[in-house]
Amino acid sequence: MPLSADEPGAPCWLSLASRDLEAAERFYGAVLGWTFRHGPLGQGFSVGERDGTPVAGIGAVVDRMAVPVAWTPYFAVADADTAVSRIRERGGTVGVGPVAFPPRGRAALATDPEGAAFGVWEGRISSRWRVGEHHAPAWLELHTGNAFDAAVFYGGVLEWVDGGSERFEVSYEDDQVVLRRQGDAVARLNSGPADAASDQPQRRPRWLVHFRVPDLDRAVATVLDHGGALVPEADDGWRAPYGRRTTVRDPQGGLFTLDESDDDTGP
Numbered sequence: 001m002p003l004s005a006d007e008p009g010a011p012c013w014l015s016l017a018s019r020d021l022e023a024a025e026r027f028y029g030a031v032l033g034w035t036f037r038h039g040p041l042g043q044g045f046s047v048g049e050r051d052g053t054p055v056a057g058i059g060a061v062v063d064r065m066a067v068p069v070a071w072t073p074y075f076a077v078a079d080a081d082t083a084v085s086r087i088r089e090r091g092g093t094v095g096v097g098p099v100a101f102p103p104r105g106r107a108a109l110a111t112d113p114e115g116a117a118f119g120v121w122e123g124r125i126s127s128r129w130r131v132g133e134h135h136a137p138a139w140l141e142l143h144t145g146n147a148f149d150a151a152v153f154y155g156g157v158l159e160w161v162d163g164g165s166e167r168f169e170v171s172y173e174d175d176q177v178v179l180r181r182q183g184d185a186v187a188r189l190n191s192g193p194a195d196a197a198s199d200q201p202q203r204r205p206r207w208l209v210h211f212r213v214p215d216l217d218r219a220v221a222t223v224l225d226h227g228g229a230l231v232p233e234a235d236d237g238w239r240a241p242y243g244r245r246t247t248v249r250d251p252q253g254g255l256f257t258l259d260e261s262d263d264d265t266g267p
Contacts, residue, residue, distance in 0.1 A: 009158035011131045012076035014056040021060040031222045055137050069253040071209040074119040080106045083120040086157045114205035115196045140187040141208040147189040151177040192238045202234035209256045216260035227251035
């Protein structure tokens with residue numbers, strides 16, 4: 001089953017840093033069929049929902065926080081200060097935080113030793129949010145130079161192998177480290193041609209956010225019709241776990257991946 005976001009160490013949210021909130025809502029509403037409501041963080045933030053279920057957040061924070069337009073996964077932690085200390089101890093870099101977002105919780109933005117950005121979140125989360133490869137609207141994949149080294153980093157920061165064998169299952173399969181909960185893969189750490197020095201974001205180590213669509217060709221056409229672009233070279237040299245997929249860029253520059261779904265989880 002898809003992983004519940006209330007598990008410490010688990011992916012717990014997806015967030016897009018954007019420049020123009022209304023433009024982002026128009027694009028993702030058209031491509032993914034989302035509707036939007038203002039979240040608890042104020043008018044500059046909204047929550048994208050599909051059939052009333054929250055999928056991701058969008059915040060007009062690029063100029064205010066001096067961050068790039070990008071999708072970022074957040075992982076639940078019991079204590080943000082402890083997580084930040086672990087990130088630094090293991091060679092990562094903390095760029096922002098921990099920052100308080102009352103009354104919800106606290107967050108920090110960081111990069112792993114190879115430069116892939118991610119966030120940690122301490123506090124209240126949506127019990128309806130889910131992530132997983134087969135029956136959730138989204139799942140996560142890390143493109144990095146060495147998946148084993150990345151697993152050591154994230155496993156230490158997020159305690160994937162602590163607290164008993166029933167929390168997570170971590171396995172090494174075909175140059176990928178696979179994080180599972182109750183048998184369902186919720187994240188893959190993928191070894192491949194990642195280049196931290198590249199001037200192209202799609203070629204650097206990064207977390208990919210995958211969104212499912214029922215018809216990939218139609219979704220790609222909608223991306224192009226609404227000002228987005230294809231980024232086919234982003235997938236060159238990487239092992240795809242299954243199915244058809246295409247990496248695209250939204251009109252403001254945010255990269256994400258569309259996966260063709262074989263069920264009715266799409267919009």
